[in-house]
Amino acid sequence: MATVTIKQVEKDYMLGKTSVPALRGVNLTIEAGEFLTLAGSSGSGKSTLLNLIGCLDQPTRGEVWIGDAQVSNLKEKQLNFIRSTMIGFIFQSYNLIPVLNVYENIEFPLLIHKDVSAEERKARVTYFMDAVGLTSQAQKKPSELSGGQRQRVAVARALVTKPSIVLADEPTANLDSKTGIETIELMQEINRKEGTTFIFSTHDPKVMQRADRIIYLEDGMIKQEEQE
Numbered sequence: 001m002a003t004v005t006i007k008q009v010e011k012d013y014m015l016g017k018t019s020v021p022a023l024r025g026v027n028l029t030i031e032a033g034e035f036l037t038l039a040g041s042s043g044s045g046k047s048t049l050l051n052l053i054g055c056l057d058q059p060t061r062g063e064v065w066i067g068d069a070q071v072s073n074l075k076e077k078q079l080n081f082i083r084s085t086m087i088g089f090i091f092q093s094y095n096l097i098p099v100l101n102v103y104e105n106i107e108f109p110l111l112i113h114k115d116v117s118a119e120e121r122k123a124r125v126t127y128f129m130d131a132v133g134l135t136s137q138a139q140k141k142p143s144e145l146s147g148g149q150r151q152r153v154a155v156a157r158a159l160v161t162k163p164s165i166v167l168a169d170e171p172t173a174n175l176d177s178k179t180g181i182e183t184i185e186l187m188q189e190i191n192r193k194e195g196t197t198f199i200f201s202t203h204d205p206k207v208m209q210r211a212d213r214i215i216y217l218e219d220g221m222i223k224q225e226e227q228e
């Protein structure tokens with residue numbers, strides 16, 4: 001089954017009284033387990049599309065489906081449920097909590113999942129902290145880590161709730177090229193192992209080449225697509 005279906009999606013932002021078209025008729029189907037990137041120059045609509053898939057915003061026209069739910073029809077409570085159970089987010093600026101250590105940052109999104117026992121929580125945090133190679137840094141605060149290590153904490157934090165989709169808006173933008181590619185390779189390894197769908201955006205051609213499918217956006221439309 002398709003994990004994400006985008007049908008004739010348009011998104012306009014209002015800038016004062018002027019309407020700015022950010023997406024202009026996008027159609028896209030993403031299957032479960034894909035490792036896909038959104039490419040395109042600044043302003044082409046990558047973040048807007050990721051925000052719609054992440055249920056952080058609603059399209060002006062058209063439909064966004066996550067699994068079998070059309071998200072534009074859902075109330076805030078149902079959107080919250082989808083966001084917290086089906087989707088993991090990784091941000092350009094990591095968004096870690098400075099006062100929490102590595103272990104606690106990874107654990108944090110699980111604390112609202114009352115159905116996950118303390119034992120299961122510990123097992124999951126331990127598993128994903130190991131998967132991103134940070135077990136030896138468990139007690140460190142984000143300020144004591146390198147950029148690449150911080151982004152690995154963010155990857156583990158996005159995965160700990162076992163979402164079916166992970167969204168990453170320019171996850172390598174603040175990393176040097178080598179660390180950026182290592183981060184993408186880590187995401188790819190998890191994609192292969194866990195079957196999690198990854199959708200990320202990038203400007204960097206070296207990073208984009210690591211994806212199995214590249215969707216090129218231009219002026220709010222899909223211009224071209226490449227598949228490995």
Ligand SMILES: Nc1ncnc2c1ncn2[C@@H]1O[C@H](COP(=O)(O)OP(=O)(O)OP(=O)(O)O)[C@@H](O)[C@H]1O
Nearest residue numbers: 013014015020022041042043044045046047048049
């Ligand atoms: N909140 C907003 N209000 C008004 N216009 C916006 C808003 N967010 C985005 N836009 C406009 O929508 C268009 C698409 O922006 P978007 O951020 O989706 O592009 P992007 O490809 O992610 O760019 P970048 O690579 O710089 O992040 C741009 O013209 C942008 O200026």
